[in-house]
Amino acid sequence: MEDLYQEIILDHYRHPQGRGLREPFESQVHHVNPTCGDEIDLRLHLEERDGVLTVADVSYDGQGCSISQASASVLYENVNGLPLADALYALDRFSEMVTSKGEIAGDEDVLGDAVAFGGVAKYPARVKCALLPWLAWKDAVVQATESIEGGSA
Amino acid sequence: MSITASASGLDAQALRAQFPILDREVRGGGRLIYLDSAATTQKPLAVLDAERDYYLTSNAAVHRGAHQLAEEATEAFEGSRARIAAFVGARADDLVFTRNATESLNLMAYAFSNATAKSRMGEILPEATRRFVLEPGDEIVVTQMEHHANLIPWQEVCSKTGAVLRWIPLTTEGRLDLDSLPSVITPRTRVVAFTQQSNLLGTINPVSPIVDAARAVGALVILDACQSVPHMPIDVTSLGVDAIAWSGHKMLGPTGIGCLWATPETLDAMPPFITGGSMIETVTMEASTFAPPPKRFEAGVPMVAQAVGLAAACDFLAEVGMDRVAEHERQLTAHALDRLAHEPGVRIVGPTDMVMRGSAISFVMDGVHPHDVGQILDDRGIAVRVGHHCAWPGCRAMDVPATTRMSPYVYNDEADIDAFVEALSDVRRVFGVS
Numbered sequence: 291m292e293d294l295y296q297e298i299i300l301d302h303y304r305h306p307q308g309r310g311l312r313e314p315f316e317s318q319v320h321h322v323n324p325t326c327g328d329e330i331d332l333r334l335h336l337e338e339r340d341g342v343l344t345v346a347d348v349s350y351d352g353q354g355c356s357i358s359q360a361s362a363s364v365l366y367e368n369v370n371g372l373p374l375a376d377a378l379y380a381l382d383r384f385s386e387m388v389t390s391k392g393e394i395a396g397d398e399d400v401l402g403d404a405v406a407f408g409g410v411a412k413y414p415a416r417v418k419c420a421l422l423p424w425l426a427w428k429d430a431v432v433q434a435t436e437s438i439e440g441g442s443a
Numbered sequence: 444m445s446i447t448a449s450a451s452g453l454d455a456q457a458l459r460a461q462f463p464i465l466d467r468e469v470r471g472g473g474r475l476i477y478l479d480s481a482a483t484t485q486k487p488l489a490v491l492d493a494e495r496d497y498y499l500t501s502n503a504a505v506h507r508g509a510h511q512l513a514e515e516a517t518e519a520f521e522g523s524r525a526r527i528a529a530f531v532g533a534r535a536d537d538l539v540f541t542r543n544a545t546e547s548l549n550l551m552a553y554a555f556s557n558a559t560a561k562s563r564m565g566e567i568l569p570e571a572t573r574r575f576v577l578e579p580g581d582e583i584v585v586t587q588m589e590h591h592a593n594l595i596p597w598q599e600v601c602s603k604t605g606a607v608l609r610w611i612p613l614t615t616e617g618r619l620d621l622d623s624l625p626s627v628i629t630p631r632t633r634v635v636a637f638t639q640q641s642n643l644l645g646t647i648n649p650v651s652p653i654v655d656a657a658r659a660v661g662a663l664v665i666l667d668a669c670q671s672v673p674h675m676p677i678d679v680t681s682l683g684v685d686a687i688a689w690s691g692h693k694m695l696g697p698t699g700i701g702c703l704w705a706t707p708e709t710l711d712a713m714p715p716f717i718t719g720g721s722m723i724e725t726v727t728m729e730a731s732t733f734a735p736p737p738k739r740f741e742a743g744v745p746m747v748a749q750a751v752g753l754a755a756a757c758d759f760l761a762e763v764g765m766d767r768v769a770e771h772e773r774q775l776t777a778h779a780l781d782r783l784a785h786e787p788g789v790r791i792v793g794p795t796d797m798v799m800r801g802s803a804i805s806f807v808m809d810g811v812h813p814h815d816v817g818q819i820l821d822d823r824g825i826a827v828r829v830g831h832h833c834a835w836p837g838c839r840a841m842d843v844p845a846t847t848r849m850s851p852y853v854y855n856d857e858a859d860i861d862a863f864v865e866a867l868s869d870v871r872r873v874f875g876v877s
Contacts, residue, residue, distance in 0.1 A: 359817075
């Protein structure tokens with residue numbers, strides 16, 4: 291169980307990074323985990339920086355268990371300021387790690403603190419908690435890029 | 444049988460021998476302490492043996508076939524219906540088998556939407572069936588503590604018929620605010636559907652004042668008894684309601700079988716729900732007529748083995764004695780409430796005393812999310828439920844996003860409760876709260 295509740299996760303739970311909804315944003319999503327009632331509101335702001343589409347801000351608010359809330363905090367730390375393509379790569383690596391049933395250890399160079407969520411993979415019921423903010427973010431990316439494309443068309 | 448109890452009470456330790464699953468180890472070596480019986484109960488050997496024996500000796504499609512096995516299977520099925528009905532003081536003909544209590548409640552809800560749809564298509568319905576026809580603005584009353592199974596079907600009826608959903612609100616203690624009855628149950632009320640015992644809060648609701656208010660305006664009364672039939676002696680005919688739904692798997696029986704009891708007048712007036720084979724009287728290419736209840740509501744090959752298993756579960760509980768079951772749970776609940784009252788940072792969500800209270804105890808802990816509480820208990824081999832317990836509006840009314848819930852049954856004893864309470868200090872330790 292110490293695999294699941296690693297100190298790094300509890301630390302993010304107690305001291306979430308980047309929490310709170312901020313302006314500006316291109317997309318806002320609300321995701322819930324209907325089996326346990328965890329909720330997250332997430333906003334995404336994308337910006338062109340040196341010709342590269344970049345995650346300029348991910349802001350969020352929500353309520354839920356330590357795993358889902360800490361996961362939102364590490365999501366923020368991971369993707370904020372990253373080129374969108376790199377951030378999507380990190381999402382895929384995170385998703386792969388937590389759904390691997392413990393087969394795939396995360397790459398710390400890509401995931402940073404998020405590798406601590408590798409232990410979640412052994413608890414099938416908690417995988418959806420860890421994924422909640424990341425899937426909300428992915429949804430926000432789809433909506434934001436659609437609105438950007440729609441706006442420039 | 445070697446089960447049961449002394450004259451003085453229920454011997455949970457002796458009963459436990461009938462539930463081999465309780466001997467298994469979980470999470471790397473710990474003894475299983477199963478405290479999630481409000482979700483589903485474990486099954487005694489007698490139930491497993493009854494199902495197996497049915498398949499080994501008598502399996503056949505019931506109510507058809509000219510062979511001996513078909514006769515024996517029909518006998519097993521209808522004999523089980525009679526035993527299950529007798530367990531709750533009912534006549535066999537007034538007991539309908541469904542897939543689960545959710546389906547039982549949907550069966551009632553669909554009686555309204557189907558009768559309404561037929562009426563709006565111009566079908567001339569029998570006078571008794573017109574009771575199920577809803578007009579826009581008619582009202583359906585539930586409570587704020589309902590399980591989604593007794594809420595969403597009525598929301599759907601409203602969206603299909605133009606009826607309006609109203610509800611009896613909760614007090615801060617998690618009881619029904621009965622002062623609201625005169626304003627919630629009005630001459631526009633056509634149905635009152637409520638739970639006898641809350642799966643979220645443990646609250647036992649007083650049936651008669653609600654029945655009286657409903658009767659005064661001619662409304663049909665439906666009772667969700669999922670958390671009461673398994674836990675207290677129930678005589679369905681003495682409650683004064685029109686229909687009662689409960690499930691088999693929460694009372695030591697198998698999954699895949701639920702029950703709906705209703706008065707013969709109610710069942711007789713209701714249009715069918717699921718249609719097809721077995722529920723007909725005559726069939727032509729143009730139209731069909733339907734069998735009398737209960738068969739009208741049991742289309743297709745039914746859940747025979749599950750009925751046999753549930754009858755064995757009823758026999759088991761009857762032998763233990765439902766009075767003893769209720770008393771045993773009362774003792775465990777009082778013990779748990781007493782111990783939890785001394786636990787720092789623990790708040791009970793629901794009644795904190797034993798007045799009109801069942802054995803499901805929901806709680807929250809300061810600084811730790813209910814899901815995390817459950818996870819750490821699980822690490823100690825203690826199985827509880829976390830989340831909104833399919834009673835999300837009830838959680839909102841109690842101002843909690845979710846709870847952790849422990850719910851004991853006949854096979855639990857005070858040592859289980861003590862282990863559960865003592866594990867809460869591990870929760871505080873892991874999360875660094877005190």
